[in-house]
Amino acid sequence: MKKKSLLHHFAIGLLVGVLIMPPPVARAQWTVFDPSQYVLQVTKKVEEANRWIQHYTNLVEQLTTLKGVLEKTDDMLSKQKNAITTMSNIGRTVRASFQLKDQLEAIVTTRLDMIKRIDDRLRNGIFDPEADLRDLDEYLRNSIGRSSQDTIANRERLARMDNQLELWQRELKLKQKTKAWVEGKQKETQDKLDTEDHKLEEQKCASCIASLTQELASYEILLAQLESEIVNLRCQIENRVKQYNIQMQERVKFGEQVQSLNDGWSRFNNSLDELQKVLSKVN
Amino acid sequence: MRSIIACVLLLTIAGSIFFVAGQERQQEKKGAAQTSDAKSTSDQIEVKTDRFSGVTTVKLKPQVILDKPDHQMTIDIETKLGEKGQLDSEKDDVKAEAWFRSQSKDPVDFGDQELHFLIDDKPLDLGKTPGGTNANMDKSKLKPGFRSSKSFVSIFDRSDLTQFAKARRVEMRLGSIELTLGQPEVAVLREYANQVLAQHKIVNEKKQ
Numbered sequence: 001m002k003k004k005s006l007l008h009h010f011a012i013g014l015l016v017g018v019l020i021m022p023p024p025v026a027r028a029q030w031t032v033f034d035p036s037q038y039v040l041q042v043t044k045k046v047e048e049a050n051r052w053i054q055h056y057t058n059l060v061e062q063l064t065t066l067k068g069v070l071e072k073t074d075d076m077l078s079k080q081k082n083a084i085t086t087m088s089n090i091g092r093t094v095r096a097s098f099q100l101k102d103q104l105e106a107i108v109t110t111r112l113d114m115i116k117r118i119d120d121r122l123r124n125g126i127f128d129p130e131a132d133l134r135d136l137d138e139y140l141r142n143s144i145g146r147s148s149q150d151t152i153a154n155r156e157r158l159a160r161m162d163n164q165l166e167l168w169q170r171e172l173k174l175k176q177k178t179k180a181w182v183e184g185k186q187k188e189t190q191d192k193l194d195t196e197d198h199k200l201e202e203q204k205c206a207s208c209i210a211s212l213t214q215e216l217a218s219y220e221i222l223l224a225q226l227e228s229e230i231v232n233l234r235c236q237i238e239n240r241v242k243q244y245n246i247q248m249q250e251r252v253k254f255g256e257q258v259q260s261l262n263d264g265w266s267r268f269n270n271s272l273d274e275l276q277k278v279l280s281k282v283n
Numbered sequence: 284m285r286s287i288i289a290c291v292l293l294l295t296i297a298g299s300i301f302f303v304a305g306q307e308r309q310q311e312k313k314g315a316a317q318t319s320d321a322k323s324t325s326d327q328i329e330v331k332t333d334r335f336s337g338v339t340t341v342k343l344k345p346q347v348i349l350d351k352p353d354h355q356m357t358i359d360i361e362t363k364l365g366e367k368g369q370l371d372s373e374k375d376d377v378k379a380e381a382w383f384r385s386q387s388k389d390p391v392d393f394g395d396q397e398l399h400f401l402i403d404d405k406p407l408d409l410g411k412t413p414g415g416t417n418a419n420m421d422k423s424k425l426k427p428g429f430r431s432s433k434s435f436v437s438i439f440d441r442s443d444l445t446q447f448a449k450a451r452r453v454e455m456r457l458g459s460i461e462l463t464l465g466q467p468e469v470a471v472l473r474e475y476a477n478q479v480l481a482q483h484k485i486v487n488e489k490k491q
Contacts, residue, residue, distance in 0.1 A: 173438060174411060180380050181436045191418045212419070238370045256336040 042119050049108050056101055075126045165240050186219040244258040292369065327471050328478055337489070339364045339482050343475045345384070348455070349462050354387040356428060356460070358468075360439070362479050365486040377483050379439040383412070383457060390431040392417075393458030398437050401454040402446045412437045441483075447476035 193212040196204060329342040341362045362379040383398075385391060396414060400407040414435030425432060435457060436468035441489070447453075450473055453464040464472070 170410070173440075174413075176378070177411075177436055177438050178413045180438065181434075184382070184434065184436060185417075185419075188419050192421070195421075215419075234370055234373075283364065 046112065049112060050098065053081065053105065053108050059097065059101075162240070167238065168233050168237050168240070172230065172237065175226055175230050175233065179223065179230065182219055182222050186216065186223070189215050189219065294489075295395070307407070325474065327474050330478065330482060336367075337486075339363050339486055341379075341479050341482055343471070346468050346471055348464055348468055349385075353389065354385065354391060355429070356383060356385045356462070358383055360475060362482075364479075364483050365490065375441070377439075377441045377444060377479060379444060379479060381437045381439055383414070383435045383437070384431045384432070385434070386425050386432045388429055388431070391433065391460070393433065393435070393460065396435060396458045397456075398435070399456045401452075402415070402450045403452055405446070407443060407446060409437050409439070409443070441480075444476040444479055447472050448480060449473070450476075 189212055193209065193216065196209050196212065290344040320338045327344045327346065329344070330339065331342075332339045341364070343358075343360040345357040345359040347355065348358050358381060360379050362377060364377065385393075393414075396412050398409040398412045400409065412435040415433060419436055422434045423429075450469055453469050453472065455462055455464065
């Protein structure tokens with residue numbers, strides 16, 4: 001009896017517990033991506049694009065034939081001004097249709113390339129960092145900074161063509177060499193004068209000392225003159241170089257842009273990797 | 284059979300030990316030769332830094348580049364790095380003052396005094412070198428029998444030094460005098476150029 005009541009109590013408790021327990025929360029499901037379905041869609045798009053190319057080629061062919069027909073009509077109605085205008089318009093239409101065909105072909109080819117790339121990506125997996133990097137490389141090589149590169153090249157050419165700057169630099173170098181030589185001579189003369197000064201009074205050569213002192217003075221004057229010429233030349237060169245400074249700033253700016261873009265791209269790739277890991281865990 | 288295999292094994296082990304030991308000894312010898320060579324070139328270069336001004340001076344002691352019975356010519360170079368008063372455009376450049384000192388029995392005509400180098404067959408035109416007779420020079424410093432002394436000065440900039448730093452063969456012409464530098468002198472010049480470029484980098488980094 002006691003055993004039965006225990007079982008009875010336990011059954012009731014279980015029943016009450018089940019009733020009290022809150023219902024399980026519904027969980028959102030992951031979006032399912034079906035690569036095979038996507039491939040099918042892409043293939044359909046490729047087929048559609050091909051159909052469009054075919055359609056426009058037919059159109060152009062028709063118009064070309066029409067042009068041949070209309071040429072005779074053009075001859076017959078050549079005397080009438082209105083007719084001539086009409087013919088000219090038709091001719092323009094035919095030429096435009098050729099142009100249109102070329103443009104369309106170009107667009108379709110580009111789109112096909114793009115679709116092919118999407119297809120490749122699908123085959124290699126959606127998250128293909130290497131393909132992303134290749135695309136970025138292509139973008140950097142062909143699009144970004146192309147104009148700034150040209151600008152810099154033009155300015156560099158200008159700098160190379162600046163004969164005045166080159167002349168000043170040559171002159172500066174020669175003046176610096178002359179200054180170095182004069183300084184050397186000055187030192188030599190000073191040494192000789194010191195030797196004379198250290199001699200005993202009776203051995204000293206007064207005329208020699210006078211001549212050496214005079215020589216030293218002339219070197220001083222020459223050095224002062226050279227120094228002022230060098231300062232002048234350096235100022236001129238510095239001012240001219242400042243004009244080309246914008247070029248350097250532009251180069252630095254462009255470099256920074258590329259650097260930040262690269263950083264951003266590597267961060268994006270890292271995030272992709274993490275996302276891929278999470279997805280693979282879920283699957 | 285077992286004894287034969289044991290013998291072959293012993294021989295192989297002993298042979299390989301001797302081979303390795305021999306190779307190590309050869310490498311040691313080679314290393315010793317290289318250090319002695321490096322010592323001899325570094326003796327010719329002097330690097331001094333002034334603690335107060337922060338200016339580093341790199342000096343190359345006189346190197347004989349022409350040694351004839353009646354004519355001798357030397358080259359000595361001095362570079363000062365980290366001097367004040369440099370403009371922004373000059374901060375990345377180096378100015379090495381190269382002195383060419385000649386002494387001879389009879390006065391030598393240096394013609395147009397234009398200085399040219401051929402570094403590994405690549406021309407380097409350094410233009411006119413100011414210079415002339417050393418009237419006030421102490422005659423006792425001349426070699427016995429030598430009476431005439433002339434000196435010329437030129438300046439090597441960074442790009443010139445970069446060329447010297449990689450030079451294997453150096454030919455030179457100063458006015459009418461043409462000569463080829465010997466291999467020891469080329470090695471010293473190469474070492475000097477490298478030293479200057481390295482010191483310049485250090486000085487620039489200190490300033491930043």
